[in-house]
Amino acid sequence: QVQLVESGGGVVQPGRSLRLSCAGSGFTFGSSAFHWVRQAPDKGLEWLALISYDGSHTDYADSVRGRFTISRDNSKSTLFLQMNSLRPDDTATYYCARPYLSSWYDYWGQGALVTVSS
């Protein structure tokens, strides 16, 4: 069955960096685009970034552009989100999600909690 498993969350001080990973299994990882979506505590969902199946195309929400970088390693079936210059308002659960034909999300990871606090 399709699985997306995030790792790398934790507590980090403002201004520091953190890298999230999302390991995929049960499907052809290298044929799928991926997105990162986050959810602040008791808040709604926010689209953050996308990457094409081969990594050649990426795009970002204005809230993270220039601070976050999405990447992938298809040989390891793994998606990444490098988060730099973290701020307290980046505190959230971060989900990797697979879009169905650039539309809705048919599979989500379990989420990785990132807390930015001194």
Place this chain on the structure above:
Amino acid sequence: AVQLTQSPSSLSASVGDRVTITCRASQDINSALVWYQQRPGRAPDLLIFDASKLASGVPSRFSGSGSGTDFSLIISGLQPEDFATYYCQQYRHYWTFGQGTKVEIK
């Protein structure tokens, strides 16, 4: 950017009630809208895609309607497992979500 406004932000209802949640887009998104259900501590689950099509495995008491800028999710005969938060999401212009509607037990 397309903004989605859901209403109400929360509601209290009883088992068996008919519940309607609305989602209004800031511009025409055709039928490029989906609805998700999210339970605490879990990722969202797809309920409705293309505004009105029932996702696989979703009970028929869930239905969706609308196109353009105005959309609705209807739950006909609320069940105990339906108490959760519901989100709309558009994919016509990038991807944005409504702020959510929490359905609580009356």
